[in-house]
Amino acid sequence: MQTHMKQNLWGYLFIGPFIIGFLAFTIIPIVASFYFSFTSYNLFNPPEWIGLDNFKEMFTSDPRYLHSLKITFIYVFAGVPLRLLFALAVAMLLNTASRAVGLYRTLYYLPSLIGGSVAVAIMWRNIFGDEGIVNLALMTMGIDPVRWFGNPTAALWMLIFLSVWQFGSSMLIFLAGLKSIPQSYYEAASVDGASFFQKFYNITIPMLSPVILFNAVMQTIAAFMTFVPAYIISKGTGGPLDGTLLYSLYLFKQGFEFFHMGYASAMAWVMLVIIGILTSIIFFSSKYWVHYESEGGR
Amino acid sequence: MKSKHIKKLVYHVFVGGFAILLLYPVVWLIMSSFKPSERIFATAESLIPQPFVLGNYAQGWQGFGDYGFDTYILNTFIFVILVLIGHLISCSLIAFGFARLNFAGRRFWFSIMILTLMLPYEIVMIPQYIIFAQLDWLNSLKPLVVPAYFGHPFFIFLLVQFIRTIPRELDEAAIIDGCNTFGIYRRIILPLIVPALATTSIFTFYWTWDNLLGPVLYLNSPSKYTVSMALNMFLSNETVSNWGAMFAMSVASLIPVFIIFFIFQRYVVDGISTSGLKG
Numbered sequence: 001m002q003t004h005m006k007q008n009l010w011g012y013l014f015i016g017p018f019i020i021g022f023l024a025f026t027i028i029p030i031v032a033s034f035y036f037s038f039t040s041y042n043l044f045n046p047p048e049w050i051g052l053d054n055f056k057e058m059f060t061s062d063p064r065y066l067h068s069l070k071i072t073f074i075y076v077f078a079g080v081p082l083r084l085l086f087a088l089a090v091a092m093l094l095n096t097a098s099r100a101v102g103l104y105r106t107l108y109y110l111p112s113l114i115g116g117s118v119a120v121a122i123m124w125r126n127i128f129g130d131e132g133i134v135n136l137a138l139m140t141m142g143i144d145p146v147r148w149f150g151n152p153t154a155a156l157w158m159l160i161f162l163s164v165w166q167f168g169s170s171m172l173i174f175l176a177g178l179k180s181i182p183q184s185y186y187e188a189a190s191v192d193g194a195s196f197f198q199k200f201y202n203i204t205i206p207m208l209s210p211v212i213l214f215n216a217v218m219q220t221i222a223a224f225m226t227f228v229p230a231y232i233i234s235k236g237t238g239g240p241l242d243g244t245l246l247y248s249l250y251l252f253k254q255g256f257e258f259f260h261m262g263y264a265s266a267m268a269w270v271m272l273v274i275i276g277i278l279t280s281i282i283f284f285s286s287k288y289w290v291h292y293e294s295e296g297g298r
Numbered sequence: 299m300k301s302k303h304i305k306k307l308v309y310h311v312f313v314g315g316f317a318i319l320l321l322y323p324v325v326w327l328i329m330s331s332f333k334p335s336e337r338i339f340a341t342a343e344s345l346i347p348q349p350f351v352l353g354n355y356a357q358g359w360q361g362f363g364d365y366g367f368d369t370y371i372l373n374t375f376i377f378v379i380l381v382l383i384g385h386l387i388s389c390s391l392i393a394f395g396f397a398r399l400n401f402a403g404r405r406f407w408f409s410i411m412i413l414t415l416m417l418p419y420e421i422v423m424i425p426q427y428i429i430f431a432q433l434d435w436l437n438s439l440k441p442l443v444v445p446a447y448f449g450h451p452f453f454i455f456l457l458v459q460f461i462r463t464i465p466r467e468l469d470e471a472a473i474i475d476g477c478n479t480f481g482i483y484r485r486i487i488l489p490l491i492v493p494a495l496a497t498t499s500i501f502t503f504y505w506t507w508d509n510l511l512g513p514v515l516y517l518n519s520p521s522k523y524t525v526s527m528a529l530n531m532f533l534s535n536e537t538v539s540n541w542g543a544m545f546a547m548s549v550a551s552l553i554p555v556f557i558i559f560f561i562f563q564r565y566v567v568d569g570i571s572t573s574g575l576k577g
Contacts, residue, residue: 011400011404013395015391017391017448018454021388030422043428100313108317110321111321113559114552114556117507117526118510118525120552123548127323129339131342265424
């Protein structure tokens with residue numbers, strides 16, 4: 001009995017900071033945010049209960065909100081698969097015994113390393129300028145230059161390219177996964193006369209599927225919350241014509257530019273629900289495409 | 299034999315060429331920062347600065363109004379170091395608790411911690427802001443630094459995984475030698491988790507150095523601005539004439555990131571490959 005008490009005491013002493021921080025910076029704010037989402041609150045007057053009006057407004061009388069939701073979905077569902085595809089392709093290219101692989105791995109990782117910084121967002125803004133190097137390259141190839149800041153669709157793709165450009169950290173994870181696939185599987189398949197694509201489809205993809213699942217979940221969540229590039233590239237406006245008004249940026253503007261704290265809190269809850277749904281879809285679908293070794297196949 | 303060489307050559311041309319294409323914008327940014335501002339876009343197709351000037355760095359370093367870039371860099375370093383100390387102390391203590399101590403409710407709190415990993419910051423952003431405003435902490439580093447002293451789920455998880463690989467026999471030997479629980483943490487575990495603490499430090503550095511949303515929310519006097527906010531300010535004051543200075547300071551802000559990466563490359567790559575930390 002006494003040692004039990006002592007063990008519990010030591011345990012809570014060590015994880016105590018986590019519990020205190022969790023209550024103060026997570027639980028209390030979550031409860032408060034849930035309450036605010038049913039109120040009209042501008043930070044200066046006390047919150048006023050308005051029931052479900054914030055949620056109604058979002059889906060029925062705020063076209064900017066629906067637009068922001070739509071472009072965020074495009075951003076996530078174009079950006080994440082493209083990024084994972086590049087990561088897998090390059091990881092497979094680098095999964096050889098060549099001595100230069102270490103160098104290549106570093107070079108391909110560098111964009112991920114610096115990608116989240118303001119400096120890179122500024123760089124991106126300038127290479128896509130009317131006279132920037134992207135347009136110069138397009139002109140050399142005989143394609144008409146694009147006015148990336150004049151067209152909302154082009155501006156959104158500029159953001160998607162920035163996220164795809166940072167495929168390096170997923171590539172490192174895939175590379176580690178590829179290295180753990182026993183070489184004998186491939187050798188056996190070669191003996192049976194399997195082609196490259198058969199080996200890819202029947203060995204690489206199933207063996208790598210848990211890693212792909214992990215990456216898909218984490219990156220979908222992170223992509224949904226993208227803020228810095230949209231904020232910097234549009235100079236905080238979400239322009240042109242709201243083309244880069246990603247969900248987080250619109251939420252930030254509602255909260256801290258228009259001081260619609262209640263509305264912004266409601267937006268955050270809808271975001272949580274959407275992320276929850278997306279994550280569960282990926283997880284529940286995973287039993288059809290993720291292969292776990294210990295279960296002896298599917 | 300010959301065709302093998304050709305295959306190898308094609309591989310390196312393709313893989314190397316693609317790497318150059320990806321990094322070209324960064325090289326372009328660096329080279330442009332040495333061009334006179336008015337020539338950056340006139341000579342955008344050329345990488346070689348002609349003439350080569352350092353004036354952009356001198357001009358950018360002066361910053362805006364009363365504060366130079368030295369102030370912003372110093373502010374950012376103080377910010378990073380305070381967060382770093384917080385993460386190292388709190389995350390190692392908490393991770394030791396989760397990985398080594400048997401107490402009622404351990405599984406429950408561990409699952410809670412994993413859940414907070416997935417929680418979008420947007421959910422807590424507004425109430426946190428209101429709480430910090432009530433505490434009169436706005437326009438100070440406190441809202442950005444104090445939470446770091448209560449652990450960070452990513453790093454706690456990383457350290458727990460690492461501690462679980464250390465044999466428990468070491469703990470038992472220490473108990474026989476008369477160590478209490480804190481002694482095991484302090485004398486046995488702490489020295490052995492140095493590599494994982496290095497990974498924690500490096501990623502803490504990156505995330506804090508790059509953090510923009512936190513400073514935008516909480517800092518409003520220019521004397522307290524961080525580097526990322528100063529760059530943001532450069533951009534909002536963008537005129538035709540100061541591209542050079544903006545490019546120069548963008549490059550300057552990346553230098554510490556590159557230096558840390560090249561010194562501690564192994565920890566960075568291991569951290570990402572083994573735990574999926576986002577770089």
